Amino acid sequence: MAVKKVRLLALLLILALLFCLFYLICSKQEQKDQLAVNGKYRDWKTYTYQNIKIIYPPGYPLVDEFDKMAANYIAGLNRNCRFFEIDVPDDTLVIYFYTGYGQGREMTGRMYPFADSVAIHFWLPSFPGPTLMQWLLPRWQNVEPKFAFIKHGLIALLDYSGQNYHKSTLRYLEEGKFIPLRKLAVDTTINSDTERHQSAEAASFVDFISYYFGIQGLEKLYRIQSPFETAVEGIFEIPVDSLEGLWLDFVKERVEALDTTGAIE
Secondary structure, eight states, X not given: OHHHHHHHHHHHHHHHHHHHHXXXXXXXXXXXXXXXXXXXXXXXXXEEETTEEEEEOTTOTTGGGHHHHHHHHHHHHXXXXXXXXXXXXXXXXXXXXXXXXXXXXXHHOOSSOEEOSSEEEEOSSSOSHHHHHHHHHHHHOSSOOSSHHHHHHHHHHTSXXXXXXXXXXXXXXXXXXXXXXXXXHTOSOOOTTTOSSHHHHHHHHHHHHHHHHHHHHHHHHHHOOXXXXXXXXXXXXXXXXXHHHHHHHHHHHHHHHHHHHSSOO
């Protein structure tokens, strides 16, 4: 019995040592990666406005617009947080501004502006809304949604492009191009960076859910990991087809209100 205990203790010690070694290796790699990132931007300048920090290259042509741009980011963040019914995060919003898509793509290796948990990487011509939402989403919910169209719908809905996605959805319906909700929910090709069909419908749908069932209903759908039909019936207590019918009725009402008044209240 004593021998077994000694062997177990020895095994636990070995596992602990291996874990520590793995942690040290990962930490060193992370430090190297961070040094490499910092090295790329060592000549860049910093502008600060309230809780906004803009990091930009020498000679950036829009420096005189930074006050206005930072204020717009703050206004957008406040608006998004009101939509989610959450407090504005205390985090400093770090934004890397690149001179254009050439510099942005060269330095980040990404085709489109993006945000991670640390910062926004932005270049023109692009709308600021998508990257701001990418930055905020993990601060709203700490899980990745099972249904990608919910995430991309939120990114499109609050992209500040001025596009009315209910009107787009109704047009797809009238033209016979409408993607049914069952199919949209499992679509793996949806990408708010590269298309405006699936994400337009998704934006319309999440706006409907937040209006009809409240932000709490949207939050439940964002977090749930069940199959879509099970999720819908469990959260909203109606079948998917009935939910789609309510959504399309909502779309028609919103577009009619827009056509009648010129604005949606």
